[in-house]
Amino acid sequence: EVQLVQSGAEVKKPGESLKISCKASGYSFIDYWIGWVRQMPGKGLEWMGIIYPADSETRYSPSFQGQVTFSADKSINTAYLQWRSLKASDTAMYYCAVQRGDTGFDDFQFWGRGTLVTVSS
């Protein structure tokens, strides 16, 4: 059974850094692109980008390029989403999700439960 277990909710101040995680199990972690989706309060889904854990190749949405960093640790089957300096507008739920195939051009077949990030002074 595929599982994506995300780290717990975070409350941060503007300007602080943050790294949230997504631990995968039930499939070959290095063989499938894993991605991140943002959902701001009361809003729709936004595709942030994807990472291929085998070689850490990434594809960022221009809306998030330079604002966040994706990484992956193959040794512990975990993907990460990182901010260097948070803003209040980063307040949102962040989902990780794994693609169906290994081409990078696929839907998100399985999803984590999300990590709520709140940024407030």
Add this chain to the structure above:
Amino acid sequence: AIRMTQSPSSLSASTGDRVTITCRASQGISSYLAWYQQKPGNAPKLLIYGASTLHSGVPSRFSGSGSGTDFTLTISSLQSEDFATYYCQQYYNYPFTFGPGTKVDI
């Protein structure tokens, strides 16, 4: 980026109704189209990929059709557990993009 639009943005329906949601892409995306269902407080779930292929475990009352720029999601007989928000997503070109969602309520 490819822009995805959905109509209607919301609809009210009753159990047993046939419901159709439309998704349109700003340029052709072949069949690189997925549909997701999201219930309040929950993560999205994949319903359909490749525009018309039902994801494993999804009830057969859900169906998808279309290719190119115009797509539809149909629920043949709405059940109580289907009241949710539905999103389409293109995965033809980076950045992949979602539609704004269609909320189906009672």
